[in-house]
Amino acid sequence: MAALQLLHTVKKTKVFFYGFNRISKLRLMKHVSSRYFSSIRRSQTDILKSALNNYIDLQLAPLMIKNCNIGVSFSEAHLEHEVYSCKGNDIVLCDNFSNVFKEGFNALHQSIDKVGVGFFDAPTEGNGTEDYMYYYALSALRDFLTEMDYHEKCLKHKEPFGDAFDKQKDAYVAALLTNHLLSRLVYGNRYLISNDYAVQPPKCPCLKPLECASLINYGQTGLGCEDIWYGHPDIVLVPPNFSNTSLWFFEDDIEAQMQEDDDLLTKDLLQQNNRSIDISEIKLKMVFEKCAEQILSQAITFSFCEANRDSSGGRRRHTLIPSIVLTPHHYLVVMYDYENDILLSSDHQISPLWDETGVKFNLSAVLQIWMVLNHSYFKPKLSTEFQKDFAFTCEIHRIFKELQVFDKTKQITYRPSFRQENKRLKAKKRLMLYSDYKKKFKKSHDLK
Secondary structure (H helix, E strand, C coil), X not given: CCCCCCCCEEECCEEECCCCCHXXXXXXXXXXXXXXXXXXXXXXHHHHHHHHHCCCCCEEEEEEXXXXXXXXXXXXXXXXXXXXXXXXXXXXXXXXXXXXXXXXXXXXXXXXXXXXXCCCEXXXXXXXXXXXXXXXXXXXXXXXXXXXXXXXXXXXXXXXXEECCCCCCHXXXXXXXXXXXXXXHCCCXXXXXXXXXXXXXXXXXXXXXXXXXXXXXXXXXXXXXXXXXXECCCEEECCCCCCCEEEEECCCHHHHHCCHXXXXXXHHHHHCCCCCCXXXXXXXXXXXHHHHHHHHHHHHHHHHHHHHCCCCCCCCCXXXXXXXXXXXXXXXXXXXXXXXXXXXXXXXXXXXXXXXXXXXXXXHHHHHHHHHHCHHHHCCCCCHHHHHHHCCCCCHHHXXXXXXXXXXXXXXXXXXXXHHHHHCCCCCCCCCCHHHHHHHHHXXXXXX
């Protein structure tokens, strides 16, 4: 897998680094003093403290698959699904994201006042401590927090107002969010954007093209099995030494399609029952409903793929595998436990990528996305009680066994192409010169 060819620009006192270890490169510069590191340290700590103090949690609700088709691509998958509720009532029992990622939040709280390991200095490899396990993820987060203001300005301007996502197609949205958010939250910034996009911007199409000048990396991201579901995730992030993370992007095209009259009509309908719901919540719900079958089939497939990956190296295995879906303005988290057959989603909850200003990242979103992307380090898991009560409520195990394809889940993996894709390619028509065609036609005509 080719690594991104990273560039850095140095302009007087303002430094932008996009390498594998920003701090180590800064230390090579003689004019950087210890006071600079102290300033960075305080800034990062303040931002992180603010994010934790004002954290807004996500609720993950269990879903049940009632029926589905198989042997098709993600975009052709049909999954009849509904929110799983307790028998005898309409209560939906959720779990908090912070409970599922308890290990990740503990690591953040423990690192706030830590100056040594996990801050700038790499711990000794193989010492068996959690510091070593968390070092890569924490380093990526701290680098991003230091540069967050720059990345925000690459995507949004308040005065004069600018939005890099305006009227951009999904390939450009993928490049923008990958280069200025997602890859920055993974140590090493290594990623691949699917080369299935018809249009592939070679450089980052952000609002600061001269300062950024980042090349965009494309490649094969195929995932799945022909007998179940298959396709090409929009992006694969590659954390060091650990498992990949697949992500999917969707345009906010539904928001563009909804005219003002439709918005007013929808509001009127909602307020008939003396309750008011923000229109953005309706739009996000519509985005999920439009793409839910593709999202859920991808999340389940990715989870089974993780189950098949080599688990050597003494790592504790976790079976609850998260996936993330983004639009330019929102995100949602889907998690599937491939062993206990539990499917969770945050789609019922509005999840803004930006804060109330519209030009600054929502710090709760940053922490949640960071943990999802680094799930191999933080090993998300459900409580023993929740896991016991909701085991096999997704029912995809039952469905696959009835369709006699459950054993095929062992064949789910990353691959460049799939048989069904090749079968659907239209047969190329034979080329013939017009003069030859006329001669052949004349000859056959003469025989008559």
